[in-house]
Amino acid sequence: MIYGADVAILLTLAGIIFVLTYLKKWKWLWREWLTTVDHKKIGIMYMLSSLLMLFRGGVDALLMRMQLAFPQWHFLDSNHYNEIFTTHGTIMILFMAMPLMFAFFNIVVPLQIGARDVAYPFLNAVSFWLFFFGAMLFNLSFVIGGSPDAGWLSYPPLSGMQFSPGPGQDFYIWGIQISGIGSLASGINFIMTILKMRAPGMKLMHMPLFTWSVLASCIIIIFAFPVLTVTLALLFIDRFFDGHLFTMTGGGNPMMYINLIWMWGHPEVYIVVLPAFGIFSEIVATFSQKKIFGYKSMVFSMMIISVLSYFTWVHHFFTMGAGANVNVFFAITTMAIGIPTGVKVFNWLFTMFRGRIQMTQPMLWTIAFIPCFVVGGATGVMLSAAPADYQYHNSYFLVAHFHQVLIGGVVFGFFAGLYYWWPKMFGFKLNDRLGKWAFWTWNIGFYVCFMPQYALGFMGMTRRIYTYDFDMGWGPLNVISTVGAFFMGIGFIFQAWQILHGIKYGERDVTGDPWNGRTLEWSIPSPPPHYNFAVIPTVTGQDAWWTIKEERKKKKAKETATFSPIHMPKNSGIPFIMSVFWFIAGFGLTFHWVWMAIFGLTGVGACLLARSFQYNSDYYIPVDEIRHTEDSVGRVG
Amino acid sequence: MAYATAHHEEHHDEHDEGIKVIGFWLFLVTDCILFGALFATYAVLVNHTAGGLTGKEFFEVPGFVSETFILLTSSFTSGLAVLSMHKGKIKPLIGWLIVTLLLGMCFVGLEIHEFQTMVHEGATISTSAFFTAFYTIVSTHGLHVSVGIIWMISITIQLKRYGITSVTKRKVTIISLYWHFLDAVWIFLYTVVYLMGVM
Amino acid sequence: MENHGSLKAYTIGFIFSIILTVIPLMLVLKHVFAKNILLASILGMAVLQFFIQLFFFMHIKDGEKPRYNVMALILGIVFVITIVAGSIWIMTFNSQVQ
Numbered sequence: 058m059i060y061g062a063d064v065a066i067l068l069t070l071a072g073i074i075f076v077l078t079y080l081k082k083w084k085w086l087w088r089e090w091l092t093t094v095d096h097k098k099i100g101i102m103y104m105l106s107s108l109l110m111l112f113r114g115g116v117d118a119l120l121m122r123m124q125l126a127f128p129q130w131h132f133l134d135s136n137h138y139n140e141i142f143t144t145h146g147t148i149m150i151l152f153m154a155m156p157l158m159f160a161f162f163n164i165v166v167p168l169q170i171g172a173r174d175v176a177y178p179f180l181n182a183v184s185f186w187l188f189f190f191g192a193m194l195f196n197l198s199f200v201i202g203g204s205p206d207a208g209w210l211s212y213p214p215l216s217g218m219q220f221s222p223g224p225g226q227d228f229y230i231w232g233i234q235i236s237g238i239g240s241l242a243s244g245i246n247f248i249m250t251i252l253k254m255r256a257p258g259m260k261l262m263h264m265p266l267f268t269w270s271v272l273a274s275c276i277i278i279i280f281a282f283p284v285l286t287v288t289l290a291l292l293f294i295d296r297f298f299d300g301h302l303f304t305m306t307g308g309g310n311p312m313m314y315i316n317l318i319w320m321w322g323h324p325e326v327y328i329v330v331l332p333a334f335g336i337f338s339e340i341v342a343t344f345s346q347k348k349i350f351g352y353k354s355m356v357f358s359m360m361i362i363s364v365l366s367y368f369t370w371v372h373h374f375f376t377m378g379a380g381a382n383v384n385v386f387f388a389i390t391t392m393a394i395g396i397p398t399g400v401k402v403f404n405w406l407f408t409m410f411r412g413r414i415q416m417t418q419p420m421l422w423t424i425a426f427i428p429c430f431v432v433g434g435a436t437g438v439m440l441s442a443a444p445a446d447y448q449y450h451n452s453y454f455l456v457a458h459f460h461q462v463l464i465g466g467v468v469f470g471f472f473a474g475l476y477y478w479w480p481k482m483f484g485f486k487l488n489d490r491l492g493k494w495a496f497w498t499w500n501i502g503f504y505v506c507f508m509p510q511y512a513l514g515f516m517g518m519t520r521r522i523y524t525y526d527f528d529m530g531w532g533p534l535n536v537i538s539t540v541g542a543f544f545m546g547i548g549f550i551f552q553a554w555q556i557l558h559g560i561k562y563g564e565r566d567v568t569g570d571p572w573n574g575r576t577l578e579w580s581i582p583s584p585p586p587h588y589n590f591a592v593i594p595t596v597t598g599q600d601a602w603w604t605i606k607e608e609r610k611k612k613k614a615k616e617t618a619t620f621s622p623i624h625m626p627k628n629s630g631i632p633f634i635m636s637v638f639w640f641i642a643g644f645g646l647t648f649h650w651v652w653m654a655i656f657g658l659t660g661v662g663a664c665l666l667a668r669s670f671q672y673n674s675d676y677y678i679p680v681d682e683i684r685h686t687e688d689s690v691g692r693v694g
Numbered sequence: 695m696a697y698a699t700a701h702h703e704e705h706h707d708e709h710d711e712g713i714k715v716i717g718f719w720l721f722l723v724t725d726c727i728l729f730g731a732l733f734a735t736y737a738v739l740v741n742h743t744a745g746g747l748t749g750k751e752f753f754e755v756p757g758f759v760s761e762t763f764i765l766l767t768s769s770f771t772s773g774l775a776v777l778s779m780h781k782g783k784i785k786p787l788i789g790w791l792i793v794t795l796l797l798g799m800c801f802v803g804l805e806i807h808e809f810q811t812m813v814h815e816g817a818t819i820s821t822s823a824f825f826t827a828f829y830t831i832v833s834t835h836g837l838h839v840s841v842g843i844i845w846m847i848s849i850t851i852q853l854k855r856y857g858i859t860s861v862t863k864r865k866v867t868i869i870s871l872y873w874h875f876l877d878a879v880w881i882f883l884y885t886v887v888y889l890m891g892v893m
Numbered sequence: 894m895e896n897h898g899s900l901k902a903y904t905i906g907f908i909f910s911i912i913l914t915v916i917p918l919m920l921v922l923k924h925v926f927a928k929n930i931l932l933a934s935i936l937g938m939a940v941l942q943f944f945i946q947l948f949f950f951m952h953i954k955d956g957e958k959p960r961y962n963v964m965a966l967i968l969g970i971v972f973v974i975t976i977v978a979g980s981i982w983i984m985t986f987n988s989q990v991q
Contacts (some may be wrong), residue, residue: 118793176713177714178715241724244724245717245720245724246717248715248720249713249717249720252961254713276968279720279723279724279727279965280727280968280969282724282725283724283725283727283728283731284727284728284731284976286728286737287728287731287732288731290830291735291830294819294826294830295826298820298826299819300819300820300821300823300824300828301744301822301823301825301826302735302739302826303744303822303832304742306741307744307820307821307825307826308739308743308744308822308824308825309739309742309823310739310742310823310984312984313735313738313980313984316980316984317731317734317735317985319982320976320979327859328798354827362966368973369974371983378797378986379983379984379986380986383982383983383986414832423817441743545722546724548849558775567916607706649875662844666712666844666848669845669848669849669852669865670848670852672856672861685982690792702944712957715956716956716961716962717967719961719962719965720961720962720965723962723965723966723968723969724969726966726969726970726974727972727974727976729973730918730969730972730973730976730977731976731981733975733977733983734979734980735950735975735980737977737981738979738980738981738984750900755918755922759918762914763911765908765915766911766914767907769946769950770904770906770907770912770950772948773898773903773907773950774903774907777899777900777903777973783925792904805908847979871951873953874946874951876951877946877950878943878946878947881914881939881942881943882939882943884939885917885935885936885939886936889917889921889935890932890935891927892921892922893921893930893931
């Protein structure tokens, strides 16, 4: 099976190279995409990468469910199964959810705050290409050397040199490490963008809730990712330099790794869920045709969650033996964090109450999210009772819980966001009929797959086992669960079909505002021009675009806009090239080829110096070009 | 797409440069977290010597005290460089930057010497959890200093080429923040690793 | 950027830093206090010297409002304390479990 996949990958690569050469599109690729610093294009690249990774992670899931469908089946052997659950988890969280989240940050935030780009466009490109090449490095392990197989968090001593001597673990370490630098940089970038680049008059308490959610998420990112960087580096030091931080001998303590990795790991899940909450706030308000209920409490709850998320991490290892006092403290903090989340759920419901609801695709996913996530959150509270967790820990109860909050919360949220902002990015909506099929198969599939898993957990089935005995009685529920998984797969196929269908037959939206939206991104054409806003709007309150529209209805006079030259950053090849050097360094470090690692890191340094010496990095768009662009999309100057 | 004639540094206003300085402060805070995690690891593993060699046998007071004073002085001289910059005096600015980076090189040299001695006497990164933690945290700081030295050299060259402009001012401000930050981290290394190690 | 400072400020900072480096050294080498008090004093002086760097060298008080760098630093310090103290607390069981 692996050989078959390798062949498929090579053929696809060859196909892409052939098409690009045949259509003479290499220069175009370099000029328009590989060297771009435009947040909108970077966002689209993040999105495409994450959807490809969703495919791989999903295939991993289906393979696992196939293996578990029947007792004592050997569709996959144990080694292969371990590799698959490891890559499934790593890909879904780090190479699917994170980049999709960054896609939304990039595409939406500057538009919502009335800005022309992010605070550091060059750094933004660096972030994307570091993610891309980090993901490439991780994915390469499938083809060369062997995938990691110690779980998505790679606990030592299993992930140490003694028990995992091959390159799989190093691919894991460097793929995530390189990608992680990009994430940290994005965290800094978006905080500064939101704090310093808002349109005049847009105070913090006027910002759209999605933008607030991005701010809250980025605050967590900058405080959590350095811990991940350290933890992975320490594991590598043990492996490469024969250190003894996490080994069983030499005074090492593997549990310190678990402590450190979850210090990052818990905030990480809030990093991905907060933007989903932000997306829901936008959608609920827009499609209830009502201002969001409780804006202030929405803001405070997100900021509280972002700080509190940092104080709950031990609940991932209640059973490690830290003692009752430690467990009690962290059980309480874990329960506490459910409170601000509850506030948000009530606010969404109160927004819908007495609103004029439009059941568009984004709204469908939002309504499905609410019960799903609430149940998932409730099982989380069950898990947070430390003594009870001694029964639930690492059983299928846990597996069901985290999939429910991740899929019901994060994935549904990002799907809703995709449907909502797709017309802004590409100028056409995705087909409704196919969308309904996708929605129902995903939802039915989800419940059929994961509800039995709660029961399986109670029946004693532990996670990460590749098969089980006939007389455990787990067979029937596992079969049902597998059927559900395949339904979700069918849902994904419908979505892929929607995209292809839309490209061919999608109705062009020329208004830029297909949903009668409330926030500034809907005030510009779809897709937006390079510079976003020909004239930066002045903002007076929340729901800025709604206010502008209301005022335009009252005023009859046509506004004339005066244009001035727009200051924009130039494209650059350095982010791409530097990331290639990082890839080379990572590859060298993975196989312990020091010469290659030094070559790669020297290349990185050279790129940084080249950037430091670059003093000519921006330009101005002249007024007549702005006028021409605006005219061509029907906006009169 | 037509590109207008590029306008250079004259148009880089306070907002463009100021936003880069605050962004760098944010980066420094993330670096604090990085060192925090390393200190936590060190603190947890400091007594895990596997019944063997301890730090006390190897830490030499003259060595780490000199390193401390050299780094502290270099932090002071980087401040003098920034003062000259605000007075518009490019020669002392470049002069003090060169003094700073030379002191930085002395610091790194002393540290390498210290490591070589320790390895020679049998305390390597593989000796025990304690030593892995020690070498890791001290080298991370040393690597940061080394990167800073190369960075400072590159800025000195840019100053020679372009003089004091709003852009080079911002670059000097940022690297001096970085340099002071590294001295601040060293204060804790000095205290937690060395002083507590010889107690 | 208004963070100018003066020769006087830098020199005072430098001298105080030297003092705060020498005193803990003397305390440790001469075994002046009992272990816990010694630990507390040298750590306290390290924190003081850290603030000297922050105020006299890094000019954290200058800079335009809102002071996002100060807010970030405070939150960062809170998290660093959580990471270090939290880890020590959580991992102390290990000394019993050995």
